Amino acid sequence: MTALDLVVHGRVQGVFYRDWTVRTARELGLAGWVRNEGDGTVAAHIEGEPQAVEAMVARMRDGPPRAAPTRIEQREVAATGLTGFERR
Template sequence: MTATHLIIHGKVQGVFYRDWTVATARCLGLAGWVRNLADGTVEAHLEGERHAIERMIAAMRDGPPRAAPTLIEPREVAEQGLAEFNRR
């Protein structure tokens, strides 16, 4: 198990990016959370198997149909021991 913190830039607010992230993360068996930030980016915390996190980050590069992510900044962090994935 590992954990990754992400900041996602681009057109990621107002396009259902958070709801899509929740659904996709749950399908991949990940725990964590996602939220909008005041500067227009999206912040996420992913916990789970490394391969599932890698698949999630790859999917997040496209996002839902109306989104247009331009940059994802990942960094490994300590696990928070979360049991599910939620929107904050």
């Protein structure tokens, strides 16, 4: 099990980035959450099989059609045993 905390920079608020993240994470069988931050970034915690986590980060670099992510900060953290993926 791998877990990451992420901060996504760029045009990621107001473009359905969170909803897209929830749908994509669920398709990949990941657990965690995603939320907007006051500084215009999107924060997320994802955990699951290493290959699925890697695939999710790769997809988040593009995001949904109207998004324009410029950079993703990532930090490996301990998995918390979450089940499901939610928007906060």
